Amino acid sequence: MLRTMKLTAMTLGMMCAAQAMAAADLTVISFGGANKTAQEKAFYAPWEKAGNGKIIAGEYNGEMAKVKTMVDTKSVSWDLVEVESPELARGCSEDMFEEIDPAILGKKEDYVPGAIQTCGVGFFVWSTVLAYNADKLKTAPTSWADFWNVKEFPGKRGLRKGAKYTLEFALMADGVAPKDVYKVLASKDGQDRAFKKLDELKPNIQWWEAGAQPPQYLQSGDVVMSSAYNGRIAAVAKESNLKVVWTGGVYDFDSWAIPKGSKNAAEAKKFLAFTLGADQQKTYSENIAYGPANTKAVSLLTAENQANMPTKAENIANQVQLDVAFWTDNGESLEQRFTAWAAK
Known part of the structure; x- marks a missing residue:
């Protein structure tokens, strides 16, 4: 035993x-x-x-x-x-x-x-979305068309200083459906259309380069709306009245x-x-x-x-998945064009 x-x-x-x-x-x-x-x-x-x-x-x-x-x-x-x-x-x-x-x-x-x-x-999954300070706006924006509408929503706008995301948002502001963004952006006419739409907003843009900047700009009132990384807005949600519009966000x-x-x-x-x-x-x-x-x-x-x-x-229903292949093929030329456009 x-x-x-x-x-x-x-x-x-x-x-x-x-x-x-x-x-x-x-x-x-x-x-x-x-x-x-x-x-x-x-x-x-x-x-x-x-x-x-x-x-x-x-x-x-x-x-x-x-x-x-x-x-x-x-x-x-x-x-x-x-x-x-x-x-x-x-x-x-x-x-x-x-x-x-x-x-x-x-x-x-x-x-x-x-x-x-x-x-x-x-x-x-993370998204680049439209964010706004609900304390600074009487009416809540619901789309990139509202983001571009400085008459009804006066004030500065924050946008990431780069072609990626910014061109997608410009096309959606111009009436392109989220599902069609990359189809339109793939053509020379579509790219011209995005830059033309950006021309309209250019005097009202405050550029950002670091993810921490949009929440800071929104809280201080430097801008009334901004593109932003959703996690950055969520991180300050408890101590601010910053809100997110998911429609037209670009996720990756x-x-x-x-x-x-x-x-x-x-x-x-x-x-x-x-x-x-x-x-x-x-x-x-x-x-x-x-x-x-x-x-x-x-x-x-x-x-x-x-x-x-x-x-x-509900949040992802009307978002766009970042088209990696598109940006791999076109990123260098579009970023160069954007840099030249922004410097004018």
């Missing part, structure tokens, strides 16, 4: 040891800050608690050169990296990232359209990608799928005002949380 118990204990010990060996430590790189803090609570801690191995969390500023060097020299030390959409597209075309089998994520229809890509998966993802040649690629894919689970997505969005990419997580959030989410059904 004693011998049997000893053997059982040894077997269990060996099984536990084998399990521990099988659970690889993963190096996960993100953009840091409040975003990383939310990831630690929603993804890293629950993964480790479940006995899946340790997460070694690092951060970077989006330098793709680092990833490319690792892949080219076959010295990959990162297992998963957070990337923005243009970098995901570039990395995929340059064979820097592992391909992802969508089957590991379950049903495609459970995700915000555009989240699942060939070489990565969007794990949260931050995604996970696996550098090609990661020694733990299989385990990294499991972790990636884990972070896209509804419970993990819910916890993430409770800790930062970004929308879950898994739509099943939305209903798990409180009504207060949902109101700030780009992915709430």
